[in-house]
Amino acid sequence: AAGAGFRLGQRVHAAGDPRRSGTVRYLGPVDGHGGDWVGVDWDGGAGGRHDGSLAGRRYFAAAGERSASFARPSALSAGIALPDALRLRYRVDDFTKEEQDEMYVFSTSQKRVSVELVGTNKVRDKLKNFDELSCASVSFMGVSSAGSPEELQGLVPNLRQLDLTGNLISQWQDIFSLCQALPSLEVLDLTNNTMENDFVESPLLKNIRVLVLNNCGVTWELIEKLKVPFACLTDLHLIWNKLNIITTPAGNFVQGFDTLRLLNLEDNHIVSWDEMVKLSYLRSLEQLHLNKNKIKHVRYPSNLPSSGSLGDVAVPAFEKLQVLLLGSNEIEDFPSVDSLNLFPSLMTDTAN
Numbered sequence: 001a002a003g004a005g006f007r008l009g010q011r012v013h014a015a016g017d018p019r020r021s022g023t024v025r026y027l028g029p030v031d032g033h034g035g036d037w038v039g040v041d042w043d044g045g046a047g048g049r050h051d052g053s054l055a056g057r058r059y060f061a062a063a064g065e066r067s068a069s070f071a072r073p074s075a076l077s078a079g080i081a082l083p084d085a086l087r088l089r090y091r092v093d094d095f096t097k098e099e100q101d102e103m104y105v106f107s108t109s110q111k112r113v114s115v116e117l118v119g120t121n122k123v124r125d126k127l128k129n130f131d132e133l134s135c136a137s138v139s140f141m142g143v144s145s146a147g148s149p150e151e152l153q154g155l156v157p158n159l160r161q162l163d164l165t166g167n168l169i170s171q172w173q174d175i176f177s178l179c180q181a182l183p184s185l186e187v188l189d190l191t192n193n194t195m196e197n198d199f200v201e202s203p204l205l206k207n208i209r210v211l212v213l214n215n216c217g218v219t220w221e222l223i224e225k226l227k228v229p230f231a232c233l234t235d236l237h238l239i240w241n242k243l244n245i246i247t248t249p250a251g252n253f254v255q256g257f258d259t260l261r262l263l264n265l266e267d268n269h270i271v272s273w274d275e276m277v278k279l280s281y282l283r284s285l286e287q288l289h290l291n292k293n294k295i296k297h298v299r300y301p302s303n304l305p306s307s308g309s310l311g312d313v314a315v316p317a318f319e320k321l322q323v324l325l326l327g328s329n330e331i332e333d334f335p336s337v338d339s340l341n342l343f344p345s346l347m348t349d350t351a352n
Contacts, residue, residue, distance in 0.1 A: 005073070006038055011144060011168035011194060012076045018142035020047060021168060022067075023194065025060040030070055037070040043194070079144025079168040082178060083151045089138050090130055130156045134184075137163035144168035149181035161187040172199035176229060179205045190216055197222045202229035214239040220247050227256040234284075237264040244269045246278045253281045260284055266325075267292040277301045280317035287323040291350075295329040300342035322347045 006012065006024050014020040026039025032055065042048050045064035052062040054070070062068035080088075130136075133156050143164060146152060159182050169175065170193065179185060180203055189212040197219050208230055218241050227233075236257075243265060248254055261284050270276070270293040279285065280301055301317045321343055327350045331337070340349050 006076070006078065009170075010078065011170050012038075012040065012078055013142050013168060014071075015075050015077045018077075018079075018140050019166065021166070022047075025052065025062065025068070026070075030059070031055060031057055033070075036073060038073055038076055039068060039070050040076070041068050077142055079142040081145050081147030082138065082143050082164075083147045083155050085138040085141045085143045086130065086136060086155060089141065090133065090136070131158060134158055135161040137165075138167070139163050139165035140167070142168055146174040146178035146181070149177055152178060152181040156182065158184050160184050161189075163189045164193060165189055166192040169193045170196050172196060172202070176202055176205065179203075179208055183207055186210065188212065192216070195222075199225070204231060205229050206232045209233060210235040210237075212237040213241070216241060219243070220245065224249055224254075231256070232259050233257065234259055235262040235264075236260060238268070239264055239266045240268065242269050244271060244275065246275045248278060252278060254278050255281070257282055258284060262287040262289070264289040265293070266290065269293065270295055273298050277304075277317070280304060281315070283315070284320060285318070286320050286345075287325075288318075288321060289323075289325045290329065291325050291327040293329050295326065295331060297333060298326065298331060298336040298339055300339045302342060316344050318343050318345075320345050324349045326350060 006027060008024055008027065010024045012022060012024055020042065022040040022042035024038055025041045026037070028036065030037045039052065039060050040048070041052070041060070041062045045067045048062065048064070048067045048069040050062075050068050051065050052058060052060040052068045059070075060068070136156065136159055144167070146169075162178075162182070162185060169190065172195065175188070175190070176199075179188070185207055187210040188208055191212055191214040193216055195213070195216045195218055197217075202225075209232065211226075211230055211233055214237055218238065220243055223236075223238070223243075224247075246254065260282055263279065263282070263285060266289050270290065273295055276288070276290065276295075279288065304317050322345050324340070324343065324346060325348075340346060
């Protein structure tokens with residue numbers, strides 16, 4: 001079959017190289033070359049040989065001029081499930097030096113020889129389960145799915161922090177599944193996973209406090225949807241997503257996210273401060289990180305309705321904002337600097 005089990009839109013990595021990832025854009029024959037091929041648009045806009053066209057024929061449109069290439073199915077990997085990645089990562093690396101020494105002795109030729117010693121059972125127990133594991137990182141390991149929820153819960157029932165940076169996960173259902181399987185999970189880092197910008201239905205995930213979506217290709221329309229499952233977030237990191245427009249479904253202000261204390265929008269090509277004014281009534285917002293954008297002017301929105309979006313309660317805009325980071329923007333005018341004094345709770349600002 002064409003593509004040998006791959007599907008259009010699927011995230012893959014080069015076999016043996018989980019750091020070289022891309023998206024399947026074509027499945028089928030290539031003129032002048034026998035057999036089945038997979039057309040891949042590699043991440044980063046480079047790393048390929050062409051733009052999706054070869055010998056005068058267009059097969060697909062790639063993101064960059066040299067970001068695409070054709071590969072045999074055997075040269076690509078569809079990734080592994082999260083439980084398998086956890087086992088691969090922590091089977092060996094989780095041992096202390098003392099535990100490793102309990103497993104081996106050195107022969108006269110300085111070769112390590114496995115031996116049975118008192119204490120080896122302790123090591124075996126550590127191999128069998130990760131009950132004590134509270135923080136785990138499986139970054140750049142080719143994780144493409146959450147796997148079995150029951151298996152995941154049985155493996156790391158007490159996991160509180162999970163770093164999934166640079167993997168192949170793209171579907172939110174996988175994220176919802178793993179969050180439900182891990183009720184102790186509070187911090188989830190999905191940096192450098194190309195996430196889909198929609199999902200059908202979602203559970204309420206009260207356990208997740210910190211969500212990192214740096215360089216995930218997300219839109220603000222998706223963020224508006226994510227505030228339903230992730231209603232209890234305190235920290236949301238959205239660096240490098242080109243989120244220069246805040247699109248709200250109703251009214252002029254972002255609503256919901258009632259517990260959100262920190263919003264990180266650094267390096268998002270933001271030009272207009274008017275877009276940031278839409279965040280005026282995030283009722284718990286204490287920190288707004290806007291470094292490395294293209295903002296030229298800042299004005300405290302003193303002319304907004306005092307009730308904002310909070311009904312009858314009169315609250316000032318950015319009522320609880322204490323930290324506003326504006327480093328590496330294009331602010332040069334004095335009124336912008338002066339206006340920082342008008343923010344009612346501001347304690348720290350960097351505008352240079």
